[in-house]
Amino acid sequence: MARAPRPRLEFRDDCADCGRRVAEPPPPLPAIGDDFDWELRDFESFRRFLLAELAARFPERPRWAAADPEVLLVENLAAVLDQLSDMLDRVASEGSLETARHPASVRRWLNLIGDDVLARAMATGAPPFDRAPADGDTRRPAERFDQYWLDHPQAMEAARRAGPAAIHRQRRCVTLEDYRKRLEEHPLVLRAQAGSRWSGAWQTVHAAVILAGRRRLDARGPLASESWQAVLDFHREQEVPLPPNDGQFTIRGALLDWLDAQRMAGQPLRLDEAKEVGLSIVLAIQVADTHFRTEVRQAVAQALGTGADGFFAPGRLGFGEDVLAGDLFEVLMAIDGVENVCLERFKRMGRRFADQSGSGRIRLEGLEVAVCENDPGHPERGHLGLRLRGGRIG
Numbered sequence: 001m002a003r004a005p006r007p008r009l010e011f012r013d014d015c016a017d018c019g020r021r022v023a024e025p026p027p028p029l030p031a032i033g034d035d036f037d038w039e040l041r042d043f044e045s046f047r048r049f050l051l052a053e054l055a056a057r058f059p060e061r062p063r064w065a066a067a068d069p070e071v072l073l074v075e076n077l078a079a080v081l082d083q084l085s086d087m088l089d090r091v092a093s094e095g096s097l098e099t100a101r102h103p104a105s106v107r108r109w110l111n112l113i114g115d116d117v118l119a120r121a122m123a124t125g126a127p128p129f130d131r132a133p134a135d136g137d138t139r140r141p142a143e144r145f146d147q148y149w150l151d152h153p154q155a156m157e158a159a160r161r162a163g164p165a166a167i168h169r170q171r172r173c174v175t176l177e178d179y180r181k182r183l184e185e186h187p188l189v190l191r192a193q194a195g196s197r198w199s200g201a202w203q204t205v206h207a208a209v210i211l212a213g214r215r216r217l218d219a220r221g222p223l224a225s226e227s228w229q230a231v232l233d234f235h236r237e238q239e240v241p242l243p244p245n246d247g248q249f250t251i252r253g254a255l256l257d258w259l260d261a262q263r264m265a266g267q268p269l270r271l272d273e274a275k276e277v278g279l280s281i282v283l284a285i286q287v288a289d290t291h292f293r294t295e296v297r298q299a300v301a302q303a304l305g306t307g308a309d310g311f312f313a314p315g316r317l318g319f320g321e322d323v324l325a326g327d328l329f330e331v332l333m334a335i336d337g338v339e340n341v342c343l344e345r346f347k348r349m350g351r352r353f354a355d356q357s358g359s360g361r362i363r364l365e366g367l368e369v370a371v372c373e374n375d376p377g378h379p380e381r382g383h384l385g386l387r388l389r390g391g392r393i394g
Contacts, residue, residue, distance in 0.1 A: 190315025
């Protein structure tokens with residue numbers, strides 16, 4: 001081991017007060033030979049190397065027995081080196097996502113690339129947060145999550161593979177078309193449309209939706225079990241939190257949570273329902289002599305109704321899609337017993353709108369959607385009048 005230099009004072013002959021401190025460095029240490037094989041990693045390799053070194057240092061000794069103290073020391077040293085080598089390998093393996101084996105290391109690596117698996121599991125109620133902790137369980141959420149991965153290594157491996165792929169997937173709504181597509185992916189949305197409007201300071205995205213089940217955006221109340229399960233599965237798959245399905249649940253809240261996870265930072269967003277335009281339609285139908293009027297009336301009402309196969313079923317007509325009389329004729333003439341159809345009224349609800357029977361087209365634009373529910377309790381949502389002639393009475 002090198003020694004620290006010892007300084008000494010030297011004075012000039014012509015001046016007793018003029019001195020200087022002088023220190024001579026020690027001679028350099030001799031070079032140490034490196035005859036250790038650094039590729040040795042296990043107990044048996046260390047043991048053989050140390051025994052060979054022991055035999056080389058003491059050539060006068062022809063034989064070494066397993067009970068010799070020197071051999072016992074060599075084996076103990078080889079065991080310690082094996083443990084240190086394993087520790088070195090385990091520490092080095094935690095240095096990358098691909099080779100990390102400890103759940104905390106995998107979780108930190110995923111968080112580093114933007115995939116916070118712990119926060120997502122807590123927000124979506126994924127295991128182990130799908131149930132309350134047991135009585136007396138005082139572990140932190142991170143400790144519970146890491147233990148779950150230790151008990152279910154397949155879940156950790158799935159997250160390890162999905163994390164890098166997730167950062168390459170477009171998760172942001174950049175264009176208006178992105179907003180429309182993301183909204184229509186939601187199981188509660190049948191149709192969606194998006195536009196932008198200048199608010200005086202910035203552009204605001206205005207999105208409108210047509211909802212499944214004829215629900216309203218702000219209607220409060222739990223969803224039916226089938227609808228709720230579909231929404232729950234969708235939000236878990238997309239890793240987006242979801243409000244509880246209780247008396248305060250609204251579709252607006254669920255959709256805003258979905259869009260908040262997709263929209264650009266700093267992009268204002270307003271979510272509205274479609275602007276429904278009620279239509280007033282009166283048809284005169286000639287019934288074949290071999291069919292009953294009531295049967296034909298029911299078939300026509302069903303074909304132009306709001307049921308699953310109806311012409312005015314929610315979501316069938318898109319935003320700003322014109323309603324053409326020719327489409328109505330095509331539907332009606334396919335019904336058995338209908339010989340002829342005459343269009344007597346074809347217009348928007350309201351006196352200020354002109355009858356379009358002559359042109360056969362009701363024009364819509366923007367976020368307008370045509371509706372004709374023929375509900376006496378809501379006359380503003382459209383009226384369908386049928387006048388049947390001919391056929392059998394009954």
